[in-house]
Amino acid sequence: MASFANPFAGNVPRKMTKEELIQAIRLNIAGELEAIFVYDAHVQATDDPLAKKVIADIRDEEKAHVGELITLLRILDPEEAEHFAEGEGEVKEMLEQLNITPKPHFKNNSVKD
Numbered sequence: 001m002a003s004f005a006n007p008f009a010g011n012v013p014r015k016m017t018k019e020e021l022i023q024a025i026r027l028n029i030a031g032e033l034e035a036i037f038v039y040d041a042h043v044q045a046t047d048d049p050l051a052k053k054v055i056a057d058i059r060d061e062e063k064a065h066v067g068e069l070i071t072l073l074r075i076l077d078p079e080e081a082e083h084f085a086e087g088e089g090e091v092k093e094m095l096e097q098l099n100i101t102p103k104p105h106f107k108n109n110s111v112k113d
């Protein structure tokens, strides 16, 4: 989460190599996931309707950021994208074994036949 004590903590003293950029994107994804976790905890911890709505909206924007970063990672690292696809395929097989039909949004957008 935030580390305000050191304003230079995120600085990189030079341009990153592609491999370093890929690592940085993984770190960015972890930061977005942590933000989602914290915002969601705050949504669950308040009954104030406005605060709940605003914080939930921000939480959902962070989810979109995860999608953007994963898409970027897939483009920058096609081999990693193959691993993602492998994992998606394994879950799809498990769904079929358990005779579970995912909701249309998931089926159409996330798991390819």
Ligand SMILES: [Fe+2]
Pocket: 032, 035, 061, 062, 065
């Ligand atoms: Fe974000």
